[in-house]
Structure formats: C-alpha cells, structure tokens
Amino acid sequence: MLRFTFLLFPFLLSIIPQCLSLQADYFWRDYTNGEVPLDAVVGGKLANxxxxxxxxxxxxxxxxVICEIFDGIKKVYVPAFQDVVQKIEKNVKILCGPQQNLYWVPTDSKNVHTLLVSNIGVRGGHEDGKGEINIGRININGGSKIGKIDTYFNTVPMYYNNNLREESTMSYEILLYKKHNAILN
Incomplete structure (x- = not known):
C-alpha cells in the first residue's frame, strides 16, 4: 500500500497544471522553452x-506589456516606449483558456472607451504608473498583428511590433471577454 501511495503522489502532482486549466475564465500561464500550451488562445494567423x-x-x-508569441520561438519582441521594441526571453506569459469565451470587436481610438462601458475587455497587463492595457489586433500584409491598447489615455492608439519597430494605428479590433450567462450589448 505504501508503494502505491508513493507512486500515486508524483502522478497527482504531474496532472495538477492540466486540472487547473479546466476553468471557464482566461488566465496567463508562464511561457517556457518556446512551447505553446494546448489551451493557449490563438490571436490570429500570419500570412503563411x-x-x-x-x-x-x-x-x-x-x-x-502585450506581445506576440510564435510556436517554437523562445524570445518575444515587445513594443515598449517611444518607437523602441525590446527583445525579452524571461518573464513571459501566454494567454490561455476557452477560446469561445473571447471575441474580437472592431473599434477605433475615439470609440473604444464607449465600447468598454458595456463590454468586458480582456486585461492585457499594465504600464507602471500609468494604468491597465487591453489587447488589440490588426490585419496587415495578409496576417494578424497583436498589440497593446493603452486605454488609460483619452485618445487610444494600438501599438504593435512591425519588423522590430514600434508602430501605431487608430483603427483596430479589441479582445473582449464573454462571461458565462452574461448578457452583453
């Protein structure tokens, strides 16, 4: 009996992460070794x-800060500040959870605040001393670009990495969350 218990304990420890991911809400999981978890949220597709x-x-x-992740690539490139893109290899997380609870809505820098009054934006992170940021997406050159939306500003562009340069756009899609049994306008 003791031998069975000894073998059962490591097995239970090994499946805890998978059991914890069986939740209704989205969550951030550590991104390590370039491995994308099975429950990672797909933000879009590249041209290929x-x-x-x-x-x-x-x-x-x-x-x-929000960034793009590609399967098998360990480092990410993050649009930081003032046209700077930083290469980051540690302290990276990936958005995970049921894809059906998340959806993209087109908006722009003038209407995003009104949209967020009656909808739940996915919290993408924060910028120290400034406020929370949301997750944005655009289609450019036949593929998707993921970026940050600084919703704490009055005029709200989306910033993204484009060939190692930070660029911005005033029209984009924002990632929203649909709570179970919630009625959204």
Missing part, C-alpha cells in the same frame, strides 16, 4: 497560415 498567440512580457520599470 501559422498561429499568432497573445503574450505578456514583464519589462522592469515599465510593466506587463
């Missing part, structure tokens, strides 16, 4: 058909 995943990277003295 490969998936783009939604990442969150911590930058010291700046906060948790």
């Amino acid at each position: 058909g490969k998936n783009v995943y939604i990442g969150q990277a911590y930058i010291a003295h700046q906060g948790e």
